[in-house]
Amino acid sequence: MIKKCVVLLSGGLDSSTCLAVANDAGFDCYTLSIDYGQRHLAELNASAAIAASMSKNPHQVVQINLDSIGGSALTDHDIEVPDFDDAQNEIPVTYVPARNTIFLSTALAYAEVVGAEAIYIGVTAVDYSGYPDCRAEYIQAFETMANLATKTGVEGNQLKIITPLIDLDKAQIIKLGDSLGFDYSKTVSCYNANANGEACGVCDSCHYRKKGFQEAGITDPTRYTQSS
Amino acid sequence: MIKKCVVLLSGGLDSSTCLAVANDAGFDCYTLSIDYGQRHLAELNASAAIAASMSKNPHQVVQINLDSIGGSALTDHDIEVPDFDDAQNEIPVTYVPARNTIFLSTALAYAEVVGAEAIYIGVTAVDYSGYPDCRAEYIQAFETMANLATKTGVEGNQLKIITPLIDLDKAQIIKLGDSLGFDYSKTVSCYNANANGEACGVCDSCHYRKKGFQEAGITDPTRYTQSS
Numbered sequence: 001m002i003k004k005c006v007v008l009l010s011g012g013l014d015s016s017t018c019l020a021v022a023n024d025a026g027f028d029c030y031t032l033s034i035d036y037g038q039r040h041l042a043e044l045n046a047s048a049a050i051a052a053s054m055s056k057n058p059h060q061v062v063q064i065n066l067d068s069i070g071g072s073a074l075t076d077h078d079i080e081v082p083d084f085d086d087a088q089n090e091i092p093v094t095y096v097p098a099r100n101t102i103f104l105s106t107a108l109a110y111a112e113v114v115g116a117e118a119i120y121i122g123v124t125a126v127d128y129s130g131y132p133d134c135r136a137e138y139i140q141a142f143e144t145m146a147n148l149a150t151k152t153g154v155e156g157n158q159l160k161i162i163t164p165l166i167d168l169d170k171a172q173i174i175k176l177g178d179s180l181g182f183d184y185s186k187t188v189s190c191y192n193a194n195a196n197g198e199a200c201g202v203c204d205s206c207h208y209r210k211k212g213f214q215e216a217g218i219t220d221p222t223r224y225t226q227s228s
Numbered sequence: 229m230i231k232k233c234v235v236l237l238s239g240g241l242d243s244s245t246c247l248a249v250a251n252d253a254g255f256d257c258y259t260l261s262i263d264y265g266q267r268h269l270a271e272l273n274a275s276a277a278i279a280a281s282m283s284k285n286p287h288q289v290v291q292i293n294l295d296s297i298g299g300s301a302l303t304d305h306d307i308e309v310p311d312f313d314d315a316q317n318e319i320p321v322t323y324v325p326a327r328n329t330i331f332l333s334t335a336l337a338y339a340e341v342v343g344a345e346a347i348y349i350g351v352t353a354v355d356y357s358g359y360p361d362c363r364a365e366y367i368q369a370f371e372t373m374a375n376l377a378t379k380t381g382v383e384g385n386q387l388k389i390i391t392p393l394i395d396l397d398k399a400q401i402i403k404l405g406d407s408l409g410f411d412y413s414k415t416v417s418c419y420n421a422n423a424n425g426e427a428c429g430v431c432d433s434c435h436y437r438k439k440g441f442q443e444a445g446i447t448d449p450t451r452y453t454q455s456s
Binding site for chain 1: 270286288289290291292293294297324326327328330332333334336337338340341360361363365366369371372373374376377378381382411429
């Protein structure tokens with residue numbers, strides 16, 4: 001029997017590379033996107049297109065209205081998304097409270113329903129913008145909790161949280177995806193992407209993406225509305 | 229400064245007792261309900277009414293369409309809710325995959341936004357219908373994970389998951405709430421409650437509730453459509 005996994009797909013560069021890696025590892029992939037009140041739908045559209053091209057299973061979208069809770073520039077329209085600031089050492093306002101915990105919890109429910117033995121998530125502790133829920137010790141604690149939380153876990157079928165990108169920087173991630181034949185033109189990373197999927201070129205996420213392609217020596221297929 | 233907590237409120241007997249306990253402990257309570265595609269809205273309506281009578285803060289509802297994932301009689305309309313079966317030893321079909329994990333994760337996000345130092349959840353390991361995510365070892369693992377997940381946790385402000393009912397049976401819970409002056413007539417426990425908030429009287433949840441009031445020696449204020 002082919003082993004199954006759930007892949008958390010945001011439509012960005014990291015999670016899409018994760019899907020390519022899971023496919024390459026021989027998993028039957030169930031893609032899952034969370035619609036949590038992001039500022040734009042460009043990444044959800046990208047997720048659906050990427051899922052359709054890389055998995056035969058229906059792409060699943062779960063809606064969670066985190067915008068009602070607020071607290072982040074990514075979901076609260078009263079907080080402005082800042083441009084990249086090299087001197088920034090604090091956790092930025094683009095941090096969404098408990099985001100990966102909510103994403104992984106939803107993936108955990110879906111994994112139990114489809115009978116998946118693994119969840120892939122594209123977190124990276126290198127270019128992680130200071131988000132606490134991208135670190136290996138957090139992922140390990142989630143996995144321990146997950147196996148106490150579910151019927152599947154209690155019955156002895158241990159679930160793994162797989163983070164193939166955790167020790168890679170952006171350039172290494174891009175090289176990895178490129179080596180697996182993945183086409184990055186479909187992905188959207190920008191915090192301010194417009195309805196056409198064009199990137200702002202100046203936010204944190206655009207900064208790391210541009211730098212990644214440069215360092216990888218691979219042509220950046222991103223469509224930017226401005227350059228900096 | 230008055231300490232704050234988030235209370236997960238389902239509109240049922242347990243979570244409402246939890247809110248009474250948190251109030252009694254001197255917390256400024258932020259109530260949170262999750263609308264996850266339940267079969268009926270009676271419990272959400274009950275939550276709003278109970279919250280309004282016991283907290284000055286706005287009641288928060290987060291919608292998560294878990295019904296799109298399915299896998300439980302409580303969210304999947306193709307699976308029938310069974311009547312109570314005394315001989316049942318397995319985890320029942322009313323089990324919602326990863327429910328408490330998703331609830332606690334959402335509460336974690338809300339706790340970080342409002343600056344709460346605790347989350348109250350009314351799980352009980354006694355009358356727990358065999359749900360794995362109602363056990364103390366699970367709650368402990370969640371708390372450990374939560375403090376690695378968030379900005380607040382990383383900054384050294386440890387969050388506590390408080391489970392005042394975990395060692396209590398239904399009768400003890402009812403006696404506790406009654407001693408705090410809580411009025412159980414507003415609560416809805418039934419898996420099949422109708423639009424008027426009337427209970428079926430025959431599901432697992434009704435069975436435990438009836439038994440609880442009998443054993444506590446307190447009059448059951450529940451309106452049942454049938455008795456068994």
